Amino acid sequence: MLVADKIKPSIRYAAAIALVAIGALAAAPWLVKITLGQINRPESEWGSRARLRSIRGDSGYSSDSEFY
Numbered sequence: 001m002l003v004a005d006k007i008k009p010s011i012r013y014a015a016a017i018a019l020v021a022i023g024a025l026a027a028a029p030w031l032v033k034i035t036l037g038q039i040n041r042p043e044s045e046w047g048s049r050a051r052l053r054s055i056r057g058d059s060g061y062s063s064d065s066e067f068y
Contacts, residue, residue, distance in 0.1 A: 004012060040047045 007015075038044075040050055042048065042051060
């Protein structure tokens with residue numbers, strides 16, 4: 001006889017749901033990191049804009065500056 005057979009079905013289902021929820025919470029940071037990496041990659045439009053903002057911000061000039 002298996003250990004799972006000795007546990008009431010309602011408790012077994014609750015434990016299964018709890019374990020799936022814990023697994024999802026543990027995987028969430030990794031999934032967010034992967035998703036943001038895909039969105040902000042240099043080939044994407046957002047990634048290109050972020051890189052340009054970074055370059056402009058590090059240059060010491062603001063976008064309102066006039067150049068002669």
